[in-house]
Amino acid sequence: MAELKVYNSLTRQKEVFSPITPGHVGMYVCGPTVYSDVHLGNCRTFISFDIIYRYLKYLGYKVRYVRNITDAGHLEGDRDEGDDKFSKKARLEALEPMEIVQKYTLGFHKVMELFNNLPPTIEPTATGHISEQIEMVKHILNNGYAYVVDGTVYFDVEKYNNEKPYGILTNRKLEDLLEGTRDLSGQDEKKGRLDFALWIKAKPEHLMQWPSPWGMGFPGWHIECSAMSEKYLGKQFDIHGGGMDLAATHHTNEIAQSQACYNVSPANYWIHTNMLTVNGARMSKSAGNGFLPGQLFTGDHPLLEKAYSPMTVRFFMLQTHYRSTLDFSNEALQAAEKGLKRLWEAYENLGSLQSQASALRTNAANAETDNRCRELIADFDISMSDDFNTARVLANMFELVPLINSFKGGQIPLNSISRPTFELLQKQFTTYLLDVFGLKDDKTADTGRLDSVLQLLIQIRKEARSRKDFATSDKIRNELQQQGILLKDEKDGNVSWNII
Template identity: 75%
Template sequence: MALHIYNTLTREKELFTPITPGHVGMYVCGPTVYNDVHLGNCRTFISFDIIYRYLMYLGYKVRYVRNITDAGHLEGDRDEGDDKFSKMAKLQQVEPMEIVQKYTLGFRRVMQLLNNLPPSIEPTATGHISEQIEMTKQLLANGYAYEVNGTIYFDVEKYSKEENYGILTNRKLEDLLEGTRELGGQDEKHGRLDFALWIKAKPEHLMQWPSPWGMGFPGWHIECSAMSNKYLGKQFDIHGGGMDLAATHHTNEIAQSKGCYHVSPANYWMHTNMLTVNGARMSKSLGNGFLPDELFTGNHPLLEKAYAPMTVRFFMLQTHYRSTLDFSNEALQGSEKGLRRLWEAFETLNKFAPVNEQASEAELDAKVKKLVEGFDESMNDDFNTAKVLANMFELVPIINSIKDGLIAANALASSTVTLLQNKFKAYLEDIFGLTNSATGNNEVLGDVVQLLIDIRKEAKSKKDFATSDKIRNQLAAMGIALKDEKDGNASWSL
């Protein structure tokens, strides 16, 4: 089966067909950098990192654009007041751009710790003010926007006469209106669903730019429309983001792009589900978010211990991206152990040398091949990483049994062993982006431990268990675990 993607627009899994054969354009809504990213944000970016990596694995040339929102995000829903950067800047008594710099760097550091590849382009809202003004002008010219006292609003009612505004989340205009409050006397907007494209700035406002309508700053939604258009074109393949963005942000993006260019911007809309804590959504406004650093250090009242970035990444891979994922110590510890088991099997597998052309156990050979072929099949079914991991875990006992001699070394054909090695490497490292954080890669340390292992082996051969136990116990106290192997040697891990 070729790659199928669940499309929010149609609420169905669809065969993925890129606009330009061999190329994929993908836009993902990035963070608003006015404070630290929390783990829920990270989940979305990890999910799309896997998708990005898998598309490349399939041979596509991918242009992956993920924006940094560094302007224009307002505090409330009324399209008035200060933006979040200005507010935080005042609070911390620094320039808004210092806020942006600080949290952008923090965001990139976390992404790197989680081993997310950087996107092809990471454009900022403040770097594309003129593009946003141009788009706003075009929307005014096309009759989908109006100006009130230097602020430009998108006219949802006008747009709805020609287009289906609620198409993305399958909502009727009347239902959407029902959920909104009545317009007050001081409201500038004509319609309750209208949203700002450009906002007039008060003189004391910290971040503002000149425009045909006076000094101001862009509304939140316009940046993604302007930047996706600039780097990916009027129409591109995939647009992604968290599910919470679908109803408002993405709905408005579609309206802006259609109002401006008369075409729907993206063919496939992908939405990742929320990370929850005790069943409730992790969010900035609820204040129940975990910061990545709190997780990596264990410095949080709800955490029993620290968890490595790779444990977190693996934890997220065990769930499908469209399911909610609940955060708990028990679940994380399960992932930690599972990852270790899988990784050790991977390292064992890499040491296998091909033995013979023919498999001495044809049935087992066929079973292994089938499980391996299941990797691609599962990923092609809307990126089912959980299923891939299940197959991998089924292969682990086979790998370990070959190592221990419980299964003959020539049981598998050499081509099967090579396939297994290649696919494990491709999936664990290239696609899932996991790295070995469990064992040290310091060569000197490795040599020292090997020396101790040799001394211990000698002691054991003389039945000097006092010495052998001392070495093992002391190393254990330092965090190095020795495991005796069948052949008399020992392996170790941190």
């Protein structure tokens, strides 16, 4: 097994991965802010960390993967200015804030399911950990790195920076950061322009607020991740991840908070995914080139020529290293669609060769072919252990595809390789395709969607029968049968279906 190396944003170099506890990995990834639909940039981050999670498990690590849900206290600006997004959305839709949270959390989970992401082992919410956040703020105050102004608690960045470098994650000095900071609302309250709120005093009309030693209020955005990561992973853990847009402010502030509270940096390895572009331009809602996952799946966007399946999009993302910019275009997505189809055909061809493989010998008839095959397979682990380089693994898989297809078509005799090599090829090709990369056949996904539609029709048919509307009931059954789908009424009252 190759030695795992990861790029650490904190040191800006690849490092040999060495977990704090042998055999165990603690990984925290900043999750979504659930006041709107999850955007595609989020999806790239979560798919990338799903691959990392899967690969760590493949290596044999026991992984505690924590991904939070931000459902409180998130203002429109990174430095505590603007309206609270949840309150604003709740007022616009005449709903309770937690109705907004529930709606978009369920939507987020559905998108992750469509992309075949494994759920994290723990998914804490900010609102479920208010007491932990208050306790952490109290510790930071007691340690002298924060101050209170009229019910709001601010972190003293300048005082902290006198002892430890505040901009260590982005390799920037405090003077440079101050030059790029504009004046903000409430600036007169703060000692320094870079100071950020740990706890924010709530206005009377604010919908989400909690009692604290400093009065009614709500937590600042940054404190939630520090409090929850410490609760579930300890004061110091292995991996902290998120999109690169979080590094300059959110993750910088997390490091400062944890150092000020516990005198240790929270994570040993900081991993960041890069941004998305569309036809070479940065993806953004204001530019009109940003689309949601659902629009990709339906093709309902002016920039899309057609719909693309979740697995096509996932596969497309795997073709580029997670630290590289990923550019969306119809040409690239359609190429990914064809590439994924080729991989599935090779996978199915491998399965169909199983019966012939029993006749293979320990020694290969063609040592050159056998050796090349084993080299390409061995490079799967080498490439993935080089900072999770999915693109290089896929390149090797595609080099194996014509060989597999030639075995199936008879152009190259299967006995060109030995039985151990065939078994290794089948095992690793399958493991990487399904378990490490988390891909699944789109035909399976289509069957799942078909079942959802059919269950709805079955329910309508049941309701029609209960009203003795047998004409509608028979029409549903007969028209489905004409489309090649047979409904069968079971003895227990359930209805099954199969394609005829």
